[in-house]
Amino acid sequence: MSNDIKDKILLVEDEEDTKMVLTRLLRKSGYEVETAKNGYEALEVLKRFKPHIILADWTMPEMDGVELLNILRNKEEYKSIYYIILTARATLRDKIEGLDTGADDFLVKPTDNQELLARIRAGIRITKLQQELKEAEHNKALVEMAFTTGHQINNPLASLTLSLENLKSELTPEEIEKIRDEIAIMEESVKRIKKAVDSLIHLKDPELTNYTDGTHMLKL
Numbered sequence: 001m002s003n004d005i006k007d008k009i010l011l012v013e014d015e016e017d018t019k020m021v022l023t024r025l026l027r028k029s030g031y032e033v034e035t036a037k038n039g040y041e042a043l044e045v046l047k048r049f050k051p052h053i054i055l056a057d058w059t060m061p062e063m064d065g066v067e068l069l070n071i072l073r074n075k076e077e078y079k080s081i082y083y084i085i086l087t088a089r090a091t092l093r094d095k096i097e098g099l100d101t102g103a104d105d106f107l108v109k110p111t112d113n114q115e116l117l118a119r120i121r122a123g124i125r126i127t128k129l130q131q132e133l134k135e136a137e138h139n140k141a142l143v144e145m146a147f148t149t150g151h152q153i154n155n156p157l158a159s160l161t162l163s164l165e166n167l168k169s170e171l172t173p174e175e176i177e178k179i180r181d182e183i184a185i186m187e188e189s190v191k192r193i194k195k196a197v198d199s200l201i202h203l204k205d206p207e208l209t210n211y212t213d214g215t216h217m218l219k220l
Contacts, residue, residue: 006032007124010049012042012056012065013086018109022055022116029117039063043071051081052127053120057109058087066101073102080130082123086111143203150200157193164190 013019036042056065072078084105
């Protein structure tokens with residue numbers, strides 16, 4: 001695990017001793033950790049902290065781990081976070097109920113440290129793989145959009161080029177001289193549009209660049 005870019009975990013636990021022990025374990029294992037004592041506090045933490053994993057106790061005051069999970073699963077920006085429920089409930093029925101809520105994993109307290117770390121590593125691998133798949137699909141969509149847009153522009157551009165050439169052929173040298181600058185601007189604009197269309201049609205590895213007010217532009 002890189003020391004420069006740490007994987008992030010949000011630990012939601014109301015028992016102070018358990019929270020302290022798990023926080024120490026996770027930080028010692030190289031993770032960046034933020035904590036919350038219940039679901040309400042976790043929602044506040046999530047406004048400034050974007051974890052790969054949420055490790056949440058099932059039973060907590062004010063808002064428990066399942067209530068928190070239900071809220072997060074209905075918010076698009078949090079759906080991809082890998083959610084592990086910790087609980088003292090050990091029956092098969094409890095485990096099934098926990099997973100049926102939409103949790104990705106379920107661990108019975110007290111947890112074995114090595115098992116917990118192994119589950120977290122698995123969760124992070126899954127989260128990163130899902131992100132890579134999303135990026136691949138996003139890039140594919142960008143390439144298809146660029147190709148389609150390029151061809152849609154290319155047809156009227158061909159008509160524009162032909163019309164400009166016809167216009168020049170019908171004008172006398174004196175008339176062309178009078179509008180020489182305007183013709184030069186149109187010809188240069190056509191060249192720039194052709195270059196952009198060619199870049200769109202042959203785009204392979206889409207790259208976005210920052211633009212004003214937080215928007216992005218496709219780099220050609």
